[in-house]
Amino acid sequence: LINGERLWNTLMEHGRIGGTAKGGVCRLALSELDGQGRDLFVHWCKEAGLEVRIDAIGNIFARREGTDPSRPVIAMGSHIDTQPTGGKFDGIYGVMAGLEVLRTLNDKGIQTKAPIEVIAWTNEEGSRFVPVMMGSGVFTGAFTLEHALAATDVDGLAVQDELRKIGYAGEVSPGQVPGGMFGAYFEAHIEQGPVLEAHELTIGVVPGALGQRWYDVVVTGQESHAGTTPMDLRHDALLAASRIVEKVNALGRHFAPYGRGTVGYMQVLPNSRNTIPGTVKFSVDIRALDDGDLLAMEADLKDFIAGLQKADARLQVDMKQVVYFPPCHFDEACIESVRAAAQALGLGHMDVVSGAGHDAVYVADVAPAGMIFVPCKDGISHNEAEDATPEHLAAGAHVLLNAVLKHAS
Amino acid sequence: LINGERLWNTLMEHGRIGGTAKGGVCRLALSELDGQGRDLFVHWCKEAGLEVRIDAIGNIFARREGTDPSRPVIAMGSHIDTQPTGGKFDGIYGVMAGLEVLRTLNDKGIQTKAPIEVIAWTNEEGSRFVPVMMGSGVFTGAFTLEHALAATDVDGLAVQDELRKIGYAGEVSPGQVPGGMFGAYFEAHIEQGPVLEAHELTIGVVPGALGQRWYDVVVTGQESHAGTTPMDLRHDALLAASRIVEKVNALGRHFAPYGRGTVGYMQVLPNSRNTIPGTVKFSVDIRALDDGDLLAMEADLKDFIAGLQKADARLQVDMKQVVYFPPCHFDEACIESVRAAAQALGLGHMDVVSGAGHDAVYVADVAPAGMIFVPCKDGISHNEAEDATPEHLAAGAHVLLNAVLKHAS
Numbered sequence: 001l002i003n004g005e006r007l008w009n010t011l012m013e014h015g016r017i018g019g020t021a022k023g024g025v026c027r028l029a030l031s032e033l034d035g036q037g038r039d040l041f042v043h044w045c046k047e048a049g050l051e052v053r054i055d056a057i058g059n060i061f062a063r064r065e066g067t068d069p070s071r072p073v074i075a076m077g078s079h080i081d082t083q084p085t086g087g088k089f090d091g092i093y094g095v096m097a098g099l100e101v102l103r104t105l106n107d108k109g110i111q112t113k114a115p116i117e118v119i120a121w122t123n124e125e126g127s128r129f130v131p132v133m134m135g136s137g138v139f140t141g142a143f144t145l146e147h148a149l150a151a152t153d154v155d156g157l158a159v160q161d162e163l164r165k166i167g168y169a170g171e172v173s174p175g176q177v178p179g180g181m182f183g184a185y186f187e188a189h190i191e192q193g194p195v196l197e198a199h200e201l202t203i204g205v206v207p208g209a210l211g212q213r214w215y216d217v218v219v220t221g222q223e224s225h226a227g228t229t230p231m232d233l234r235h236d237a238l239l240a241a242s243r244i245v246e247k248v249n250a251l252g253r254h255f256a257p258y259g260r261g262t263v264g265y266m267q268v269l270p271n272s273r274n275t276i277p278g279t280v281k282f283s284v285d286i287r288a289l290d291d292g293d294l295l296a297m298e299a300d301l302k303d304f305i306a307g308l309q310k311a312d313a314r315l316q317v318d319m320k321q322v323v324y325f326p327p328c329h330f331d332e333a334c335i336e337s338v339r340a341a342a343q344a345l346g347l348g349h350m351d352v353v354s355g356a357g358h359d360a361v362y363v364a365d366v367a368p369a370g371m372i373f374v375p376c377k378d379g380i381s382h383n384e385a386e387d388a389t390p391e392h393l394a395a396g397a398h399v400l401l402n403a404v405l406k407h408a409s
Numbered sequence: 410l411i412n413g414e415r416l417w418n419t420l421m422e423h424g425r426i427g428g429t430a431k432g433g434v435c436r437l438a439l440s441e442l443d444g445q446g447r448d449l450f451v452h453w454c455k456e457a458g459l460e461v462r463i464d465a466i467g468n469i470f471a472r473r474e475g476t477d478p479s480r481p482v483i484a485m486g487s488h489i490d491t492q493p494t495g496g497k498f499d500g501i502y503g504v505m506a507g508l509e510v511l512r513t514l515n516d517k518g519i520q521t522k523a524p525i526e527v528i529a530w531t532n533e534e535g536s537r538f539v540p541v542m543m544g545s546g547v548f549t550g551a552f553t554l555e556h557a558l559a560a561t562d563v564d565g566l567a568v569q570d571e572l573r574k575i576g577y578a579g580e581v582s583p584g585q586v587p588g589g590m591f592g593a594y595f596e597a598h599i600e601q602g603p604v605l606e607a608h609e610l611t612i613g614v615v616p617g618a619l620g621q622r623w624y625d626v627v628v629t630g631q632e633s634h635a636g637t638t639p640m641d642l643r644h645d646a647l648l649a650a651s652r653i654v655e656k657v658n659a660l661g662r663h664f665a666p667y668g669r670g671t672v673g674y675m676q677v678l679p680n681s682r683n684t685i686p687g688t689v690k691f692s693v694d695i696r697a698l699d700d701g702d703l704l705a706m707e708a709d710l711k712d713f714i715a716g717l718q719k720a721d722a723r724l725q726v727d728m729k730q731v732v733y734f735p736p737c738h739f740d741e742a743c744i745e746s747v748r749a750a751a752q753a754l755g756l757g758h759m760d761v762v763s764g765a766g767h768d769a770v771y772v773a774d775v776a777p778a779g780m781i782f783v784p785c786k787d788g789i790s791h792n793e794a795e796d797a798t799p800e801h802l803a804a805g806a807h808v809l810l811n812a813v814l815k816h817a818s
């Protein structure tokens with residue numbers, strides 16, 4: 001069994017980096033604070049005798065050697081970056097649970113046949129830079145290193161420069177693992193949803209994750225005077241954008257219970273109280289359990305936008321897809337290892353589909369992968385009020401240790 | 410007659426201050442560029458032998474003495490600040506037309522009985538700071554000097570500090586005019602709407618202006634994860650805000666042809682693609698020809714918002730009125746002076762109600778006031794493409810000279 005108190009203290013100590021007044025964490029990808037969060041993780045890894053390597057997209061791999069050089073590495077991991085209004089558990093829990101597993105093996109002097117690595121993936125959140133799940137996406141070839149390095153934030157700062165500033169532009173070519181690709185990958189994470197809590201269960205066995213499509217949308221109308229321009233002569237970009245927001249939400253509701261439709265980001269120009277908005281830029285995020293549903297949502301949205309443009313020829317709507325991955329089904333053997341571990345430890349468990357994307361979703365493209373969920377308070381995440389109990393977090397790490405040992409022994 | 414070429418050249422020279430690549434002007438109130446625009450105006454006034462005074466809210470008064478000390482001043486004016494995507498004529502035309510009138514009187518050696526002043530009012534646009542029409546509002550007592558000085562922009566910078574930075578925090582107490590309040594006030598302005606152009610007429614005689622109410626609205630929902638939060642458990646502040654945008658526009662359409670409803674400003678928090686927005690701040694601007702209609706619009710909007718909150722008890726909507734003035738009816742004698750001047754000069758004219766607020770609307774509370782409109786291209790304003798012809802601009806200034814002389818002689 002892992003040391004639950006050490007895990008909790010480690011999480012609390014790390015949570016001070018970017019800690020907010022409301023008890024959350026704001027540690028945006030590749031910011032100075034992300035750099036500090038990485039430094040502390042690397043420091044702890046070295047303290048635990050792990051060998052650290054950094055790849056060209058800034059992913060951090062910390063390795064504990066095995067006794068059998070022919071065995072592929074068994075990996076664990078998640079991410080250190082957070083949302084602007086993030087919590088103390090999303091991402092960092094999976095990293096620190098992995099570290100705790102290796103510290104436990106050290107304490108007990110357990111040698112594994114396979115090497116074991118704990119990984120911190122770059123920019124999982126996709127809040128500051130798209131694509132989301134950038135580090136694992138480059139690692140697994142979902143998109144190119146060049147594409148990721150060129151991504152910019154709203155201030156025009158590029159991933160490649162921000163990586164260099166914090167000292168995490170590594171040499172290793174992403175996707176290269178000493179000894180070959182992972183034999184298995186496990187990611188522990190808070191559920192970020194309400195299911196486990198509602199069922200009063202401790203462990204979520206994750207069969208897969210919703211498919212996602214993200215878009216950047218730009219609506220161009222015509223700037224004009226809010227007082228002198230009669231309503232029927234307007235080309236109000238914000239009115240059109242508002243109708244698209246309503247539609248995106250309706251799409252999510254239509255595909256209940258697994259459909260999701262969200263506009264999380266919006267920028268209005270010139271953003272002056274008495275000027276009709278001429279340009280509105282916003283994001284669209286749609287998700288579904290079935291790839292066909294996802295396509296149907298996209299088609300419906302495009303029809304709706306075509307209708308808006310038909311009603312007002314001066315209105316221009318550009319919609320560009322920036323993220324896509326299909327619904328993910330994790331590896332049967334990995335899923336079974338998680339379920340068996342929960343069972344063996346006497347922990348109440350159930351299957352929970354992930355509404356969120358995770359690095360494990362990309363890793364599943366190149367290696368057997370599985371996930372372990374633990375409950376979070378009120379199912380709330382991407383919110384400073386995000387919370388989880390020491391007991392649940394320890395239980396998830398026990399399961400992680402157990403599953404990893406099964407594959408690495 | 411005034412010198413139309415000099416007026417045009419003066420406008421073009423002044424338009425370089427804050428001039429944009431698209432041919433517009435961005436000279437936000439109390440910015441460094443506003444300071445430069447003021448400096449150039451003051452320089453030209455002194456060159457023309459005018460006596461300049463600045464009041465505590467930064468209004469600039471440039472005075473040409475009359476021969477009869479018992480006569481109250483006849484005033485002209487408008488503003489130097491612009492929208493973020495402003496043009497070369499909105500505001501500055503009325504100031505430079507006033508200067509041109511005084512230059513013409515100088516050229517011709519005409520002495521008037523009454524003193525004449527040309528005025529540049531502070532922050533008419535209300536884009537960077539509310540209340541809108543701030544300088545004339547303080548001058549006429551619509552709100553207090555303290556209220557105006559304490560107003561802040563989105564970066565938290567206050568009017569009082571910004572005034573000081575550009576050197577326009579004057580000593581004169583607003584509302585005090587040597588010799589007593591204006592005998593009459595005339596403001597020349599581009600129409601900013603499509604009416605004169607549609608009728609192929611040169612001069613708009615302005616009987617009055619729409620009433621306005623502006624609000625600051627804050628919608629608070631709950632930040633939450635865009636992937637894991639089922640649609641029916643959301644409290645999406647942007648979805649609620651989008652519905653209010655639709656409603657505000659519907660209110661404007663309902664009170665056609667004079668009703669207006671606009672959301673021009675919006676800020677989304679935390680503004681992250683995969684976080685459901687927890688807070689959305691935005692402006693509402695409603696206008697109507699009739700004060701009763703304006704109140705009905707407000708009541709309807711409040712009902713609508715109450716309905717949103719009833720449907721989702723976790724949603725909080727705070728709505729605070731930040732600007733109100735009733736529909737304005739200009740002084741009959743001033744209106745008649747404008748009409749008579751157009752007639753005498755043989756200029757095609759018609760009555761045009763102003764959809765925009767103007768400093769003249771506040772001045773009308775304390776002195777007889779009137780306005781002169783000239784056409785602008787495609788009726789477009791608050792847009793860098795705003796345009797007007799030298800001939801129309803000269804015609805408006807001829808009318809201004811004629812009307813002012815009638816009252817000052």
Ligand SMILES: NC(=O)NCCC(=O)O
Binds near residue numbers: 358
């Ligand atoms: N786990 C998580 O919050 N991932 C962010 C990517 C997503 O929005 O699904």
Ligand SMILES: NC(=O)NCCC(=O)O
Binds near residue numbers: 499533534766
């Ligand atoms: N004339 C003008 O654009 N004034 C700004 C105030 C308003 O929005 O009516």
